[in-house]
Each structure stands twice: as structure tokens, then as C-alpha cells.
Amino acid sequence: MNPSLQLLLVLWISFEVSFTSRLTANLVFLILAIIVLLFHHLRFRQWLWLICGPFLPALALFVTIVAYSPGHDLHFGLVLVSRIYLYVMAGATVTFTTTPLKLAQSLEQTAHLPAKFAYGTLSAVNLLPKIKQEVTQIKAAALMRGVTLHLWSPTLYFKAILVAINWSDQLAQAIESHGFVEGHPRTAAHPITVHWYDWVLLTSGIIILQVLLIAFP
Amino acid sequence: MNKSHFGLRDVILLALIGIIFGVIYFAGDFVYNAVTLLLTPLGLGAAGNDFTMGLWCMAGPLAGFMLKRPGSAFLGEFLGAAGEMFLGGQWGAANLISGAVQGVATELGFTLVGYRFYNWVTILSTTLTTTIVTFAWDWFRNGYSHFALPILLACFAIRLISMFLFCGVLVKLITRLLERAHVIPNAQV
Amino acid sequence: MEYRIHQLTFTYQEQPVLVDLELTLNSGTLYLFSGRSGSGKSTLLKILAGLLPRYGGNLHGEITGAVPGSAALMFQDPSLQFALDTPRHEIEFALENLATPPDKIPQRVADALNFCQATHLADRRLVTLSGGEQQLVALAIIVAMDSQLILLDEPFASLDHNHRAQLLARLVELKNQGKTIIIADHDLQGYRQYKPTVIAFEKGHCHVLTDQEANRRFDQADELAKPLLAHLPDENGAPLFSFDAFELTTNGATLLTIDKLKLFKDRITLLTGESGSGKTTLFKALTKLHPYVGSVTHQGQEVRTIKAAPYARQVGLVFQRASNQYLNVTVNEELELSQKQGQNPFFTPVRVQMALEKLGLAKMGERVVYSLSGGQQKKLQLLVMLMMGQATLLLDEPFAGLDNQSIDVVWQLIEQSRAVCPQTLIIISHQSAGLASHIDYRLHLADHHLTYQGEQRHES
Numbered sequence: 001m002n003p004s005l006q007l008l009l010v011l012w013i014s015f016e017v018s019f020t021s022r023l024t025a026n027l028v029f030l031i032l033a034i035i036v037l038l039f040h041h042l043r044f045r046q047w048l049w050l051i052c053g054p055f056l057p058a059l060a061l062f063v064t065i066v067a068y069s070p071g072h073d074l075h076f077g078l079v080l081v082s083r084i085y086l087y088v089m090a091g092a093t094v095t096f097t098t099t100p101l102k103l104a105q106s107l108e109q110t111a112h113l114p115a116k117f118a119y120g121t122l123s124a125v126n127l128l129p130k131i132k133q134e135v136t137q138i139k140a141a142a143l144m145r146g147v148t149l150h151l152w153s154p155t156l157y158f159k160a161i162l163v164a165i166n167w168s169d170q171l172a173q174a175i176e177s178h179g180f181v182e183g184h185p186r187t188a189a190h191p192i193t194v195h196w197y198d199w200v201l202l203t204s205g206i207i208i209l210q211v212l213l214i215a216f217p
Numbered sequence: 218m219n220k221s222h223f224g225l226r227d228v229i230l231l232a233l234i235g236i237i238f239g240v241i242y243f244a245g246d247f248v249y250n251a252v253t254l255l256l257t258p259l260g261l262g263a264a265g266n267d268f269t270m271g272l273w274c275m276a277g278p279l280a281g282f283m284l285k286r287p288g289s290a291f292l293g294e295f296l297g298a299a300g301e302m303f304l305g306g307q308w309g310a311a312n313l314i315s316g317a318v319q320g321v322a323t324e325l326g327f328t329l330v331g332y333r334f335y336n337w338v339t340i341l342s343t344t345l346t347t348t349i350v351t352f353a354w355d356w357f358r359n360g361y362s363h364f365a366l367p368i369l370l371a372c373f374a375i376r377l378i379s380m381f382l383f384c385g386v387l388v389k390l391i392t393r394l395l396e397r398a399h400v401i402p403n404a405q406v
Numbered sequence: 407m408e409y410r411i412h413q414l415t416f417t418y419q420e421q422p423v424l425v426d427l428e429l430t431l432n433s434g435t436l437y438l439f440s441g442r443s444g445s446g447k448s449t450l451l452k453i454l455a456g457l458l459p460r461y462g463g464n465l466h467g468e469i470t471g472a473v474p475g476s477a478a479l480m481f482q483d484p485s486l487q488f489a490l491d492t493p494r495h496e497i498e499f500a501l502e503n504l505a506t507p508p509d510k511i512p513q514r515v516a517d518a519l520n521f522c523q524a525t526h527l528a529d530r531r532l533v534t535l536s537g538g539e540q541q542l543v544a545l546a547i548i549v550a551m552d553s554q555l556i557l558l559d560e561p562f563a564s565l566d567h568n569h570r571a572q573l574l575a576r577l578v579e580l581k582n583q584g585k586t587i588i589i590a591d592h593d594l595q596g597y598r599q600y601k602p603t604v605i606a607f608e609k610g611h612c613h614v615l616t617d618q619e620a621n622r623r624f625d626q627a628d629e630l631a632k633p634l635l636a637h638l639p640d641e642n643g644a645p646l647f648s649f650d651a652f653e654l655t656t657n658g659a660t661l662l663t664i665d666k667l668k669l670f671k672d673r674i675t676l677l678t679g680e681s682g683s684g685k686t687t688l689f690k691a692l693t694k695l696h697p698y699v700g701s702v703t704h705q706g707q708e709v710r711t712i713k714a715a716p717y718a719r720q721v722g723l724v725f726q727r728a729s730n731q732y733l734n735v736t737v738n739e740e741l742e743l744s745q746k747q748g749q750n751p752f753f754t755p756v757r758v759q760m761a762l763e764k765l766g767l768a769k770m771g772e773r774v775v776y777s778l779s780g781g782q783q784k785k786l787q788l789l790v791m792l793m794m795g796q797a798t799l800l801l802d803e804p805f806a807g808l809d810n811q812s813i814d815v816v817w818q819l820i821e822q823s824r825a826v827c828p829q830t831l832i833i834i835s836h837q838s839a840g841l842a843s844h845i846d847y848r849l850h851l852a853d854h855h856l857t858y859q860g861e862q863r864h865e866s
Binding site: 099100101119120122123126127129130133136137138140141142143144145146147148155159162167169170171172173174175176177178179180181184185186187188189190191 | 489776
């Protein structure tokens with residue numbers, strides 16, 4: 001499916017189920033999302049991540065609702081748990097089935113997002129390994145001066161932001177040096193097409209959601 | 218809120234800051250898990266979310282204080298969330314929704330003071346709007362509407378304090394360092 | 407094609423960087439901008455590339471011949487010049503920016519990669535490439551874009567010999583195709599054979615050197631790079647660091663292996679080796695900032711398992727970039743922190759004041775450290791780290807950008823301090839001039855191996 005439309009559908013579903021509490025709709029789309037993911041042959045670690053990641057917040061909400069809230073509402077507790085897993089699994093159908101580059105290209109070509117947002121964010125994402133090293137190095141430099149930096153130390157953020165300012169300057173210059181001019185027309189080496197079935201999937205997804213929300217508990 | 222105010226360099230900077238914060242509070246994830254585990258048997262497990270909420274929302278107010286332009290707080294928060302989604306964070310595309318909600322919440326705080334002050338009044342304003350708007354969002358999304366009143370009040374108080382400490386005090390301290398280093402325009406100018 | 411620069415003046419934050427420049431650049435020529443850091447050569451490159459004054463500063467004067475988009479710049483830090491994940495995607499991105507028809511893009515990508523002998527890298531992830539490979543890709547982008555003016559800002563800073571030679575060969579071929587190539591480099595070593603036109607920059611002015619003058623500079627560069635005479639260690643005492651079947655890798659490629667080696671306590675050891683050979687990575691491994699395979703012990707304890715905080719009080723790293731060392735905003739705050747946390751008894755407040763005066767840093771207390779000049783930052787960095795007084799200091803290019811007089815002052819300070827508080831110093835330095843009288847041993851890193859250099863000491 002076209003990444004932009006897929007993202008739109010996932011956001012639409014996530015948004016709407018946030019304001020409704022229907023177990024059936026949650027479960028149907030949760031199963032659909034899992035089926036999509038099964039087709040994409042995720043690695044075992046990815047499944048583990050998807051299942052364990054939301055476990056604690058889901059459990060915490062469930063316990064609070066079912067055991068400690070006035071209604072002791074089991075149904076609503078299950079709605080919340082299924083909703084959280086739906087967010088994660090549906091979100092994963094976007095992030096695990098397409099690459100950041102494809103999504104960015106699609107957002108540029110299909111959704112007409114200005115290229116600077118697509119590629120600016122992408123270039124920052126690609127620096128992740130460097131960012132991790134830098135944060136470690138800032139902490140080490142502080143230790144060598146007898147200072148331990150914590151999550152709440154302004155200095156840690158200050159130093160990291162100084163680096164970010166420096167890097168964003170260099171990266172922006174490099175990207176412009178590669179011919180990028182804001183607002184200038186660009187061509188596409190990999191045109192991202194929108195097929196008729198993309199639209200069918202999007203609209204049928206939304207319609208099914210409405211039916212489930214209205215007609216089922 | 219004209220988007221053309223933000224150039225390529227600003228976009229990269231805001232996305233970088235969002236990702237850097239994500240890397241730093243990867244440790245925050247651990248804090249969240251520990252707090253949640255401790256509180257769950259007390260029926261306050263949901264408050265784990267409120268405890269660390271301030272950490273998750275820091276990129277927005279910081280961007281607002283750094284760039285001092287309408288839209289910067291929203292973009293800072295949203296691009297950070299988009300960055301995390303690209304990185305395959307555990308919440309995937311749902312990050313975008315929370316990012317947008319938190320972004321709007323923070324931006325509102327700057328709008329209320331008319332983008333004219335960047336001082337403690339602004340801190341109070343963003344703390345309040347961010348707490349209230351994100352709380353309202355969790356009212357629906359995380360089922361806070363069903364909570365018993367004491368738990369609800371506890372969650373709200375914890376979130377307010379978390380927001381004030383991280384998005385208020387800490388952001389102000391960071392901004393002060395950046396101003397003194399002359400890398401961002403001074404608040405008094 | 408000819409580029410003419412006329413009465414060009416550039417100021418940044420009210421400081422003149424380039425003053426009244428006059429210069430003509432011809433096509434089909436290889437130029438070498440020579441000068442110390444801060445002499446204005448990088449600034450001129452960025453002006454020619456059309457990045458300045460858009461990214462700050464004020465420009466007066468005129469440049470004729472440079473068409474916007476006809477110049478491409480290759481940057482010093484190879485890892486900060488890509489937006490996308492792989493070389494192929496990055497080149498496609500550049501061609502898309504130039505609105506190249508999509509059906510022409512694949513061929514031009516293939517040609518450019520082929521020209522740069524980088525086809526095998528096309529689909530690797532850029533973050534996993536070495537600095538040298540990344541610069542090859544950066545050149546491939548420039549080739550694909552068919553830029554007439556190719557600008558390179560210290561492009562070989564982190565490259566090993568092979569990649570440097572490979573890149574230069576490609577550049578010469580581009581020059582022969584009629585392109586204008588300008589390389590800015592503070593180090594002239596290894597350029598003589600390419601017969602560049604050398605333009606010397608000093609304090610914002612520049613002039614074209616005659617062949618004679620250029621040759622003199624090349625001679626000086628070669629002189630600086632001559633290996634130092636040293637003696638092999640003949641110590642039997644307990645070593646400070648001891649390597650055993652030690653191996654360092656980056657991105658899956660072996661950087662260096664050390665079978666067995668000892669580093670000695672309270673000695674000054676110079677660590678040499680060409681750029682990109684892994685010297686800095688070795689320092690990072692010794693300070694727990696880079697993983698390693700095998701074993702290296704510090705006073706008998708495996709480095710990997712030592713607790714970070716107490717270890718940081720024992721072994722300090724003086725970073726190549728001075729600003730990485732700083733934690734605060736002003737000079738005084740940095741000094742106060744080191745005074746408070748430092749363990750070197752030599753540095754009493756009075757002696758710190760004296761040191762500041764000798765280093766030319768007196769009365770700068772309220773200055774923002776990040777706004778100091780490169781040399782001042784370096785000197786302050788050395789002072790605050792000496793004050794910390796770790797028993798071992800690893801210094802990564804501590805003298806880069808310092809003039810000879812400053813280097814002498816730094817050595818005096820180190821010697822006075824060591825007389826009171828003995829320290830082990832391990833120093834990476836690409837310039838060995840003036841070091842011979844200070845160092846005890848010299849280690850050289852070449853072909854992935856680290857060995858002591860010099861002659862057997864004869865007892866007299």
C-alpha cells in the first residue's frame with residue numbers, strides 16, 4: 001500500500017478508537033494489523049519488542065481501571081488494553097513495512113509535504129549512531145572533570161544542544177551543497193505511485209471502522 | 218504561523234533535538250517502568266505515565282524558547298515524535314498523534330502570552346497548557362475518565378509537578394545556559 | 407572558465423576574516439589553499455560555494471564567473487554531509503535536486519560511482535562506511551552533479567594513505583577534464599607530486615606562491631613529518647597499560663591488533679601514525695568510549711570492567727576538539743570547576759594565575775569559552791585538564807593550531823607540574839618537531855600494528 005495513505009489510515013483508526021470504547025472494533029483491527037505484520041515476516045526480536053513494549057503501561061491501566069476504579073469495569077479495561085496494542089501493531093504496519101526513505105519520498109510526492117521537512121527529518125534520523133556516541137562522550141567528559149551528569153542535569157542537555165546546533169548547520173550546508181534549494185522543483189528517481197486499490201483500501205478501512213463502531217459493542 | 222519561517226537548518230535542528238532527547242531519556246523509559254511497577258499494586262500504575270510526562274514533553278518548550286517564533290514549539294515536539302517514529306520507537310505511528318497533541322499543548326502556552334515574553338510567566342503558561350491539554354487527551358485515550366476521583370487528582374498533581382520541573386525549571390535552566398553562551402537570542406532583547 | 411575575485415571583504419561577528427582579496431582562478435587547474443586554521447581559507451571556499459554569507463557574516467566585493475549551483479563543496483567531517491541512508495540514494499537525491507529527468511538518473515549514478523571506484527559501496531549504509539569511503543562517496547556526488555568548481559575543505563583530515571591517494575588521483579583526472587579544483591589544507595605534506603598552484607593565506611590576506619616559495623613550504627612540511635629519534639623501552643616494572651590479544655574494529659573492519667604490548671607509568675610516550683589509522687579510536691578504547699576485543703588492563707584491572715566514575719579520576723582524555731572538554735559557559739567557570747574538582751597539588755590559585763598570564767589567557771575570565779579562538783580554546787583545555795591531575799592523561803593532538811611559542815609555554819607548564827605531581831602522558835601528535843627532548847618513547851601505528859620505534863638504549 002502507498003506509505004502515505006497507509007499512514008493516514010493508521011492515524012485515522014488510532015485517532016477514532018481513542019474517542020470510542022468498542023472492543024469489537026479494536027480487536028478486528030488489531031487482528032488485521034497482526035495479519036499484515038505476519039505477511040511481512042518480522043524477526044523474532046521485533047515481535048518480542050511489539051508484545052513486551054506496551055505490556056507494562058497496558059497492565060498498569062488495566063489494574064487501575066478494573067481493581068481501583070469505581071465501576072470495576074472489566075469491559076473498559078479490556079478496551080484500553082486492546083486499544084494500546086492496536087496503536088502499537090497498527091503503527092508497526094507503517095514503520096516495519098516501509099523504509100524511512102520510502103515514507104519520506106511518499107510524503108513528499110503523494111502528500112506534497114515540503115521537501116525540507118521530509119529530508120531534514122530524515123537526515124537527522126540517519127545521525128542516530130553519532131548522537132548516541134556523542135551523549136556517551138558528554139557524560140564521559142564530565143566524569144573526567146569530576147562531574148556526574150544525570151537525566152535532570154541542565155549541562156547534559158546544554159552540551160547536547162550545542163552539538164545539535166553545530167551539526168544542523170553543517171548538515172544543512174552539505175545538503176544545499178548537494179544542490180538542494182528550498183521550494184525548487186525536484187524530480188523523483190523513484191516515483192511513488194498511488195494505485196486505485198490504495199484508495200479502495202483506505203476508504204473500505206474507514207467504512208468498516210464506522211460500521212464496527214456503530215453496530216458492535 | 219507561516220511555515221516558511223523555518224528553513225532546512227531549523228528543521229534539522231529541531232528534529233535532532235527531538236532525537237537527542239529521545240536518546241537521553243531512553244534512561245527515562247527505565248524510570249517509567251520502575252515507577253509503574255512500584256505503583257501498579259497501589260492502583261496508581263497509570264500515574265507512571267504522569268511521572269515521566271514532563272520528560273517526554275521537553276523538546277517542545279525548549280524549541281519555543283530557543284527559536285522564539287510562533288510554531289517552533291509545535292514543530293519541535295512534532296518533529297521529535299516523527300524522528301522517533303522513523304527510528305521505530307515502540308509506539309510507531311501513534312507517536313505522531315501524541316507528538317501533535319503535545320505540540321499543540323505547548324504551543325498554546327506560548328500563544329497565550331502572545332509570543333512576547335520568554336520568562337517565568339511563559340514557563341507557567343506552558344506548564345499549565347501542556348498539563349491540561351495532555352491530561353484531557355489521556356481522559357479519552359488512556360481512560361482517565363473512568364478513574365476514581367482521588368486517583369485522578371493524584372495523576373493530575375503528579376503530572377503538573379513533572380511538567381513544571383522538566384518543561385519549566387529544567388528547560389529554563391538549559392535556555393539560560395544557551396543564552397549565556399550566545400548561541401540563542403537573549404530573552405531580554 | 408575563469409573565476410575572478412575582486413576587492414572581497416568578509417566579516418563575521420564584526421571580526422574581519424577576509425580583507426580586500428584579489429584572486430583569479432583558472433579552469434583545469436589544481437589549487438592548494440595553504441594557511442593555519444583561522445586564516446580565512448575555509449571561509450573563501452564557503453563563499454565560492456554560495457553558502458556564505460547566507461549562513462552568517464557580511465560580504466563586500468565581487469566574484470565573477472561563479473554560477474550558482476556550479477560549485478560543490480566537500481566537507482572536513484565526512485560523516486556530516488549526507489541526508490540519506492546509502493550512497494546510491496544520496497547521489498539520486500542530489501540529481502533530483504538538479505531536476506535531472508528520472509530516466510537519466512540511474513546511468514549518471516552508475517557512472518559517478520564507477521569513476522570514483524566506489525561501485526561496491528553503492529548500497530552499503532553510509533554510517534557504516536569509513537571516513538575515507540565516505541569522502542569517496544562525497545566526491546562521487548560532486549562528479550554526478552558535474553560541478554565545474556570542486557572545493558574541498560580539509561578533505562583528508564581523517565583519511566588513511568590509500569584513500570587519500572585514491573581521492574587525489576580522481577581529482578587530478580577531473581582537473582584534466584577542465585574542472586577547477588581547490589583544496590584547503592593546513593598540512594602540505596604529500597601534495598608536491600600533484601604540482602598544485604599554492605595560494606598562501608594569512609590573517610585574511612592571500613597571495614599566490616612562486617614555485618620556489620611553494621617548494622620551501624613542501625620542504626618544511628616534509629621536515630615536520632620526519633620520524634623522531636627515540637629509544638626502545640627496557641623497563642621491567644609493572645606496566646600501566648598492558649595489552650593482550652587486543653583488537654579494535656570499526657564497522658566490522660579491523661582497525662588495529664596488538665598481540666602484546668606495555669605502556670609505562672610516569673613516562674611520556676608519543677603515539678604517531680597516519681591519519682585514519684586508529685589512534686583516536688585507541689584512546690577511546692582506553693577511556694571506555696569504544697568497545698574492544700581481547701584484553702587491555704589498567705594497573706592489572708580489565709578496562710572494560712572498571713567502574714567509569716573512579717576510572718575517570720585516574721585516566722583523563724584531552725579531546726581533539728577543545729570544546730568537547732568544556733562543561734560550562736565562561737573561562738572562569740571552567741577554571742573554578744577544575745580548581746574545585748582537581749587533584750593536582752601543583753595548581754594553587756596563584757600558579758593558575760601565572761599560567762594564565764604565560765598562556766596569554768589572563769583577563770579573559772568572563773569570555774564565553776566557545777567564542778575563544780581555536781588556539782586559546784586549546785590552551786585553556788590543556789590547563790583545565792592538567793589541573794584535574796589524573797595520574798594518566800591521553801592527549802589527542804594537543805598542539806594542533808598552536809604556535810611554537812605557545813607549545814614551549816605548554817611544555818614548561820607540563821614539566822613544572824610533573825615535578826610536583828608525576829603523570830603518565832600519552833600524546834598523539836602529527837607534528838613531531840620540538841618533541842624529541844620531551845618524550846621518553848615513541849609508538850608508531852602502521853598497517854594495523856602498534857610498535858615501539860627507536861634504538862636500543864646503551865648503558866653508559
